Amino acid sequence: MTLEFRPIRKEELRQFAGVNLTAFGEALDSWHEGWFESRFDGSTTVAAFDGAILVGSSMSMPVTVAVPGGTVAAAGVTAVGVLPTHRRRGILRQMMERLLQEASSQRLPLAVLWASEGGIYSRFGFGPAARSLGIELQHPKAAMMLRPRTGSMRLVSKEEAVEILPAVHDRVVSQRPAMIVRDRVGWHYALSEEDPHLPRGEAHLFIVVHETDLGPDGYLVYRIRPDWSPRGPENTLVVVEMAATDPAATAELWRYCTEVDLVRRIEANGRGSRPVDDPIWWLLDDPQAMVATMVTTLWARVLDVPALLEARRYQQDGAVTLGVGDSADEDGSRFRLEVEGGRGRCQPTKGPADIHLGWSELGSLSLGMPCLSQLVAAGRATASSQDLARRADALLGWGPAPWCFEDI
Ligand SMILES: CC(C)(COP(=O)(O)OP(=O)(O)OC[C@H]1O[C@@H](n2cnc3c(N)ncnc32)[C@H](O)[C@@H]1OP(=O)(O)O)[C@@H](O)C(=O)NCCC(=O)NCCS
The missing domain is CATH 3.40.630.30 (Gcn5-related N-acetyltransferase (GNAT))
Structure with a gap:
């Protein structure tokens, strides 16, 4: 062959x-x-x-x-x-x-992908760099805590949505590492009811926007999975996509989900899955009404270490030397990062590494997931001390947590 x-x-x-x-x-x-x-x-x-x-x-x-x-x-x-x-x-x-x-x-400086199977891409230096919570909520009306309303909700057509939603999405991108900027083609496919993966009978997408005096700050795209039992309606509201620039707007979008009549269950999976720091658990009067599943979303492969570490910002100042890859002791595989005023300067160094890790593990750290201590605990990275690993976590980690729902 x-x-x-x-x-x-x-x-x-x-x-x-x-x-x-x-x-x-x-x-x-x-x-x-x-x-x-x-x-x-x-x-x-x-x-x-x-x-x-x-x-x-x-x-x-x-x-x-x-x-x-x-x-x-x-x-x-x-x-x-x-x-x-x-x-x-x-x-x-x-x-x-x-x-x-x-x-x-x-x-x-970076390559990213979504993996069909998680065992494939570490060997090419990709690491899981963002994760989400898939959420299932039973009897949502009973579960939700009552709190004062903020803003108002408006159902919009698809034509209105392509005018309103991109600005909200862009602002979410500016707040959340791992988000991917969505162009017009992306919006066309994100809101397409012709998508062959949508189950027949559930293809209609409802779009609702949350607005305050300052304008739209959140949106929800959802569909309804109908189910009528002898006891009456048992529909499921399926979150297709939910994004907001403000935690209060996120709370209102969740409230909206729970207030749609005839719904007995809410599902937020796939593109609808939520950031790991979503407030939903704290919005519930009955937190046991919710079950969450952690899923891997975006994989990242760092191609240019200094370029990437200088392109991002930091929430703490400090310094660390990383030795990357199997040849981490060889020249050209060690990088000194020095952060001052939240900006990093990174260059190759001949000095000793504080932390040794593989390309896949560097990919996992690259978008701000504070996972270095866990990688050390799992034997996938080594640090000269636990304390140093914790300090590196604080230096390289970022809040809000990385989140990506754009399945490229
Ligand atoms: C995944 C797929 C692209 C792999 O293609 P392939 O040509 O068989 O892969 P290769 O022979 O080049 O394998 C390269 C390495 O990956 C490993 N690998 C390949 N597919 C794998 C899988 N599904 N799970 C774990 N490891 C896998 C191979 O064992 C090999 O390992 P090694 O060289 O380190 O020993 C192919 O199986 C496929 O098309 N699958 C269905 C569609 C899909 O899942 N695409 C990926 C989308 S993200």
Whole structure:
């Protein structure tokens, strides 16, 4: 088997999309075809060919990702798939190496992706960098604590939503590491009722905006899963997406969910899943009405350590030397970070490392998750002392917690 790896030509896009969908066990349809067409220009593709047959797809889209206190341009790796006939022969490895090389040559400091299976990407230096809570709430009316209302809620059409929601989303991006800036194409797909993944009978999206005197500061997109039992209505309200710039607006959006009549259950999973610091647990009179599941969302791969650590901000001053990768003792693998006034200066150093960690673990730290002590406890990083690991957590960690619901 002689394999060739190269970017695809525009006329091969349909075949490329078909291979990707087949790898995921899905059929190519006009919705997916439209998505690939809208994302092709400006993206890097690497496809694998066995003779004339396309057998592997991968792609990297230009994205803007929030880091603590700012944003960076990044490679958004997506559309990764290999036909079942050609798996475990190194095709993904070859495609990924080419995508990461290309991203580095574009001087991008970071690559990000969502993983289908969590066991795949650590070997390529990606680490889980954001997580969310999937939430299920039973008998929501009884569970919610009464509190004074703030602002007002307004149901809006999809046409109004594409005018109002992006500004709120942009402000959330500016507050939350790991969020991904959403362009017009992204909004089109986020609010599409044609999405083949939406179950029939639940495809209608309701959109509600929370407003105060200062304007919109939160929105909720939801659908209703209908269920009528002999006891009457037992509908489920499915949160498709909820975002707010203010905790009071988040609380009002939750209140709205619980006040929709005929609903016995609320689900917030997938794109609707919530940041780990969401206030919902504290909004409940009966916290046992809620069950939360922690899920991994965005994976990050640091490509340029000094560029990334200088692009983000810090909530404390301090200094640390990181030794990264298997060759962390070799020159070029150690980086000295010095933070003053919340801004970092980072350069390669020949000095000894305070902390040794792998590329995947650095990826997990990169967006502000304060997980270094836990990585040390898990044996995935070493620190010269526990105290130093805790201080590094405080230096590299960020609040609010990283959160990403944009499944690129
Ligand atoms: C995941 C997928 C792309 C892997 O492609 P592949 O060409 O078989 O992968 P490779 O042969 O290059 O494997 C590279 C390494 O990853 C490992 N790997 C591959 N798929 C894996 C999986 N699903 N879980 C864990 N490890 C995996 C291989 O064992 C190999 O490990 P090693 O080289 O360190 O020993 C392919 O199985 C696929 O298309 N799956 C369905 C669609 C999908 O999940 N795509 C990923 C979207 S995020």
